[in-house]
Amino acid sequence: MAGDDQLAQRFEQHRPRLRAVAYRMLGSVSDAEDAVQNAWLPLSRAEPGDIGNLGGWLTTVVAREALHLLRSRRRRREELGDTPLPDPVVSADGDDPEQKALLADSVSLALLVVLESLSPAERLAFVLHDMFEVPFDEVAPLVDRTPAAARQLASRARRRVRGAAPPAPDEDDARQRAVVDAFFAAAAGGDFAELVRLLDPDVVFRADYGGRRRPAVYRGAEHIARQSGASRGAEIHPVLVNGLPGVVTARSGRPVSIMAFTVVGGRIVEIDGIRDAERVQRLTAGVVRFRW
Structure with a gap:
């Protein structure tokens, strides 16, 4: 024994x-x-x-x-x-030692x-x-x-x-978060010009909808800026997604999506989004408190 x-x-x-x-x-x-x-x-x-x-x-x-x-x-x-x-790997902050070990060497979602x-x-x-x-x-x-x-x-x-692989993200974590926050502020305000400014002209948005529909890839700043209205009115919870800035969005207190952002040169070059509510709830359990 x-x-x-x-x-x-x-x-x-x-x-x-x-x-x-x-x-x-x-x-x-x-x-x-x-x-x-x-x-x-x-x-x-x-x-x-x-x-x-x-x-x-x-x-x-x-x-x-x-x-x-x-x-x-x-x-x-x-x-x-x-x-x-x-x-x-979704976390509220970067201090979890198990997550640090899991994500050593910057294993981004990208x-x-x-x-x-x-x-x-x-x-x-x-x-x-x-x-x-x-x-x-x-x-x-x-x-x-x-x-x-x-x-x-x-x-x-x-x-x-x-x-x-996309270019290495900006090293300034606070600056990356500021760009993501500005993106959602512009989306909430319907500021199309600001959204386009914050997005790289060749930005890529990958969306995983679960079993409801096939995954999709969207390209181009203007195209993605037009779709940003989908987040309007949602609750935005800042999180880290594989060590990079991300958000969990919720409606009526229920998490509905996870979005991860890669910021290079002060602009968003890549967005990865999961819009499968059941999967989002599983991945965010214990990370963000929602008003169910």
Whole structure:
């Protein structure tokens, strides 16, 4: 029993890193938790002398579990014909140590969207090697490739990430929040010219509506400014979404949407919105208090 308790303690010490690996692989906090928890069973059955590097062993087990979940999910999405936005990490402030560990290295929702476009093997190779410095000779068996082929997978993924990821957001957190606040003030006041000024001319707005309709992508400052009236009259609750400024909107005290903003050069270059009320309620539970 004492040995089991000690093993459980060692497992918990590695949990933050394992959750971070799984979240980058799966883009879902709940799926990441499942992948990590599923690693406990093989660990509890393993002989202690068979595991030299516990952290590396657990990372491999979690990565394999995440790869299996990712492949299964990808097949389902191909059948359904759409790809929802990843689950963001929504927080009231940036002081939660668990969330800091999960989002280390600025894993924005925009980056997760790009990772969703990779094949499961590319995503695993890129996440493990580029984000967690796992050698290619350890990555290769997970994707049934040689180390050289695993290196090529990561290289292809790296090029796609660099080509599709938005520029790095402004470093001044307060300035980013001020731009987002100004955006909603202009929307509430129906100030179309100010909205266009706050939006980059090539701004992209991704909207995930859940099962009600297919995800959509809107482009261009004027086009998106015209749609901003949808938030008029809503309660606006400032939050952090994967470490960047965002809001939860509510109507009649019920949360209805999450929006994440990427601000570069004082303008909004990307907006990611989830407008599935049931999913929004799940993701914001315990973060924002609503008047139900």
